[in-house]
Amino acid sequence: xxxxxxxxxxxxxxxxACEVACQRENGGLSFINVILIADQFAVPLTxxxxxxxxxxxxxxxxxxxxxxxxxxxxxxxxNGCTLCQFACPFGMMNYNxxxxxxxxxxxxxxxxxxxxxxxxxxxxxxSALHYGDYASYTSKERRRASAQILRAQPPKRGxx
Amino acid sequence: xxxxxSNKELKSTVCPYCGVGCGFYVHVQDDRAVxxxxxxxxxxxxxxxxxxxNAAMDIIHHSDRLKSPMKKTGGRWERVSWxxxxxxxxxxxxxxxxxxxxxxxxxxxSAKCTNEENYVFQKLAxxxxxxxxxxxxxxxxxxxxxxxxxxxxxxxxxxxxxDLALSDCVxxxxxxxxxxxxxALHWIWAAKDQGADIIVADxxxxxxxxxxxxxxxxxxxxxxxxxxxMAQVIITEGLADKDFIARRTxxxxxxxxxxxxxxxxxxxxxxxxxxxxIIKAARTYAKAGAATIVYCMGITQHTVGSDNVAACANLALxxxxxxxxxxxxxxxxxxxxVQGACDMGALPGVLPGYAAVIDDxxxxxxxxxxxxxxxxxxxxxxxxxxxxxxxxxxxKAMWIMGEDPVNSDPNAxxxxxxxxxxxxLVVQDIFLTDTAQMADLVLPAASWAEKSGTFTNxxxxxxxxxxxxxxxxxxxxxxxIINEIGNRMGxxxxxxxxxxxxxxxxxxxxxxxxxxRQRATKRGGVHWxxxxxxxxxxxxxxxxxxxxxxxxxxxxAVGFKPxxxxxxxxxxxxxxxxxxxxxxxxxxxxRRTIQMTERISxxxxxxxxxxxxxFNIENGALTRVTTARGEITAETHLTATVEPGxxxxxxxxPGVNELTIDALDSEAKIPAFKVCACRVExxxxx
Numbered sequence: 074x075x076x077x078x079x080x081x082x083x084x085x086x087x088x089x090a091c092e093v094a095c096q097r098e099n100g101g102l103s104f105i106n107v108i109l110i111a112d113q114f115a116v117p118l119t120x121x122x123x124x125x126x127x128x129x130x131x132x133x134x135x136x137x138x139x140x141x142x143x144x145x146x147x148x149x150x151x152n153g154c155t156l157c158q159f160a161c162p163f164g165m166m167n168y169n170x171x172x173x174x175x176x177x178x179x180x181x182x183x184x185x186x187x188x189x190x191x192x193x194x195x196x197x198x199x200s201a202l203h204y205g206d207y208a209s210y211t212s213k214e215r216r217r218a219s220a221q222i223l224r225a226q227p228p229k230r231g232x233x
Numbered sequence: 234x235x236x237x238x239s240n241k242e243l244k245s246t247v248c249p250y251c252g253v254g255c256g257f258y259v260h261v262q263d264d265r266a267v268x269x270x271x272x273x274x275x276x277x278x279x280x281x282x283x284x285x286x287n288a289a290m291d292i293i294h295h296s297d298r299l300k301s302p303m304k305k306t307g308g309r310w311e312r313v314s315w316x317x318x319x320x321x322x323x324x325x326x327x328x329x330x331x332x333x334x335x336x337x338x339x340x341x342x343s344a345k346c347t348n349e350e351n352y353v354f355q356k357l358a359x360x361x362x363x364x365x366x367x368x369x370x371x372x373x374x375x376x377x378x379x380x381x382x383x384x385x386x387x388x389x390x391x392x393x394x395x396d397l398a399l400s401d402c403v404x405x406x407x408x409x410x411x412x413x414x415x416x417a418l419h420w421i422w423a424a425k426d427q428g429a430d431i432i433v434a435d436x437x438x439x440x441x442x443x444x445x446x447x448x449x450x451x452x453x454x455x456x457x458x459x460x461x462x463m464a465q466v467i468i469t470e471g472l473a474d475k476d477f478i479a480r481r482t483x484x485x486x487x488x489x490x491x492x493x494x495x496x497x498x499x500x501x502x503x504x505x506x507x508x509x510x511i512i513k514a515a516r517t518y519a520k521a522g523a524a525t526i527v528y529c530m531g532i533t534q535h536t537v538g539s540d541n542v543a544a545c546a547n548l549a550l551x552x553x554x555x556x557x558x559x560x561x562x563x564x565x566x567x568x569x570x571v572q573g574a575c576d577m578g579a580l581p582g583v584l585p586g587y588a589a590v591i592d593d594x595x596x597x598x599x600x601x602x603x604x605x606x607x608x609x610x611x612x613x614x615x616x617x618x619x620x621x622x623x624x625x626x627x628x629k630a631m632w633i634m635g636e637d638p639v640n641s642d643p644n645a646x647x648x649x650x651x652x653x654x655x656x657x658l659v660v661q662d663i664f665l666t667d668t669a670q671m672a673d674l675v676l677p678a679a680s681w682a683e684k685s686g687t688f689t690n691x692x693x694x695x696x697x698x699x700x701x702x703x704x705x706x707x708x709x710x711x712x713x714i715i716n717e718i719g720n721r722m723g724x725x726x727x728x729x730x731x732x733x734x735x736x737x738x739x740x741x742x743x744x745x746x747x748x749x750r751q752r753a754t755k756r757g758g759v760h761w762x763x764x765x766x767x768x769x770x771x772x773x774x775x776x777x778x779x780x781x782x783x784x785x786x787x788x789x790a791v792g793f794k795p796x797x798x799x800x801x802x803x804x805x806x807x808x809x810x811x812x813x814x815x816x817x818x819x820x821x822x823x824r825r826t827i828q829m830t831e832r833i834s835x836x837x838x839x840x841x842x843x844x845x846x847x848f849n850i851e852n853g854a855l856t857r858v859t860t861a862r863g864e865i866t867a868e869t870h871l872t873a874t875v876e877p878g879x880x881x882x883x884x885x886x887p888g889v890n891e892l893t894i895d896a897l898d899s900e901a902k903i904p905a906f907k908v909c910a911c912r913v914e915x916x917x918x919x
Binding site for chain 1: 268269270271273278280281282283284286287288411412415416417418419422423426427428438440441443444814815828832872873874
């Protein structure tokens with residue numbers, strides 16, 4: 074099943090660790106961004122690796138395509154027109170001002186080839202980021218929710 | 234310890250920033266740090282790093298690094314040889330020692346340097362004949378050293394951070410760990426996943442509060458009222474652990490009598506909380522199977538800092554929440570080796586191993602170890618006292634190793650005046666800090682990655698760090714610098730090899746007796762006390778008995794006192810200071826790190842919209858903040874995370890501490906950074 078990055082918004086503390094880690098791995102660009110709303114809510118956004126992908130559909134040169142779990146960029150084909158940025162509903166298609174080409178999260182493909190998870194996942198001090206398929210994420214969420222429900226409404230069995 | 238991945242040479246190290254002590258690997262290529270890899274099996278962090286840790290490597294090859302010794306002549310810096318620099322320091326210090334006395338010299342050790350460096354540094358001061366040696370622990374956790382030592386026998390964190398995951402309730406008071414000790418947070422979430430209750434007491438709605446089940450937004454400086462109020466509820470509702478109190482503590486009756494006046498209604502009036510919030514928090518903490526108190530500088534940085542710490546310890550003793558997995562008291566330390574610098578005796582009242590300088594037996598044991606007849610017998614001066622003494626002309630020379638008091642001390646204008654009044658100031662650092670700018674001589678020091686030695690984290694975990702890259706050509710490790718100056722003064726200090734110094738520390742500091750390079754290099758190192766080479770170390774303190782003289786935990790009756798500076802007609806608002814996730818202490822490292830400054834480059838003052846309306850302040854515009862000691866201009870950020878009447882400034886930017894007050898806790902001598910009175914005005918033409 075498709076593996077991608079899931080974020081638990083409740084746990085994100087707006088600490089920027091993921092962004093700084095991503096910058097280090099990607100020559101100064103960060104493909105994960107934490108948005109702070111009303112000083113109290115932090116929303117980490119990354120490329121959702123959509124399939125079908127609006128960015129790829131918008132690309133006039135077919136530089137963006139779906140390959141396996143990822144939206145991949147063929148730098149040879151990219152002409153830097155930025156239409157992909159218009160298309161991304163999350164604002165997560167980036168532009169590299171040095172190469173003047175599109176740039177997006179590739180889930181740290183070099184790291185994954187070494188058997189390592191993406192940098193943002195490993196660094197998150199608040200364990201807010203999860204890398205895996207949707208079932209591994211939702212089953213973790215379900216376990217946690219069950220524990221909370223149980224605590225709020227313990228069964229009446231005469232033992233606590 | 235090294236390993237290879239994809240033919241990369243990865244060398245392990247411990248983060249040079251805060252006291253959490255996270256491990257990571259540095260990818261080294263041609264003697265340069267070029268990448269970082271996460272250490273997913275590190276017992277403190279499980280691989281996790283904060284933003285600063287992720288960028289820590291950038292410090293190593295930074296273009297601002299000091300590259301050679303420099304002396305100031307006619308206001309200009311001039312490059313000098315190491316020989317000339319070291320001779321100058323030795324000559325100046327010796328001549329002041331001869332003309333006045335060693336007590337006319339003050340030494341600031343460093344919580345950023347290794348145990349071995351701090352040990353040798355304080356040894357030099359004491360062999361010269363003075364106890365005037367202190368460091369920035371004075372400014373963060375000196376009340377912990379005083380308060381916890383009195384209550385529990387040891388002024389240190391009782392349990393490892395991973396124990397947070399075993400707690401049923403975590404009471405976080407005066408700590409914004411989500412920003413300042415971020416990797417510790419994943420243990421809090423692990424606790425929450427098991428159903429733990431998280432209570433956060435803080436004057437500000439910080440990101441730490443986002444993780445809380447209950448938030449107690451108390452008035453700055455009202456902590457004792459809250460803690461005593463919780464104790465009152467616990468006692469009157471019969472929730473105290475009577476068995477634990479009877480078996481393991483002294484002084485219960487006196488403490489209990491003293492807290493009875495702190496009824497929820499009275500505490501509500503003192504703290505600005507509601508009575509029911511106080512009652513609920515007390516019940517949650519007391520009824521938990523295992524509960525932990527986490528505190529930080531919101532507790533310590535007050536004139537009543539030591540009493541605040543005692544009030545925390547009282548709650549833990551009252552409910553038997555100490556000496557068990559998941560139950561303890563956790564002061565979070567701010568620097569990578571602030572615990573170790575204290576353990577090494579870089580404090581004016583104690584020798585290595587907390588041997589009081591006034592204790593004849595303990596002092597003579599250290600004197601014998603060092604091969605001298607006598608060591609100075611009176612307490613030396615603390616950080617803030619040193620500055621006062623320099624200003625008064627009682628201190629003539631200062632040697633500052635890796636500290637930046639111009640930015641880190643309160644009432645900073647007075648600090649600048651004090652340093653200007655010195656006959657001789659030598660500063661040893663990696664950058665030309667604002668303090669180094671005032672020096673007569675600067676000595677370029679190796680960064681953490683360019684030398685070897687041990688660092689002790691907030692959990693008393695002693696970890697060996699190997700040198701991973703060479704220092705720049707004319708830059709030397711602090712240990713070498715201290716030894717060279719000592720040699721020139723005829724003092725036999727010790728080896729330039731950290732391993733050999735650690736062997737001497739084994740004898741001088743009983744808690745470190747069994748810690749050697751090999752054991753400290755092992756993943757996660759060793760928790761002190763480690764009394765022998767075959768002793769496993771001690772992750773949890775006070776399991777059987779306390780380390781007080783009686784072996785019992787000591788309740789301490791403490792009462793609420795208002796902050797020493799209160800709001801008045803001229804200064805109608807409370808100014809409180811603290812830290813941000815993206816910057817670190819005096820800012821000398823993070824204000825030079827582009828990943829931090831591209832996110833936060835300017836000082837921002839947080840003001841509640843109601844206050845802004847009253848004082849005609851606009852969001853985003855410049856505001857002037859004035860106290861009785863100084864003023865500063867900052868960009869305005871209107872936010873409801875502070876309450877009306879309270880404003881917040883982060884202390885990482887120059888000038889903020891020109892505003893703060895240098896009133897001291899009478900015992901711990903910590904300044905009251907956390908509360909002073911101020912006014913705000915719109916900056917610009919009237």
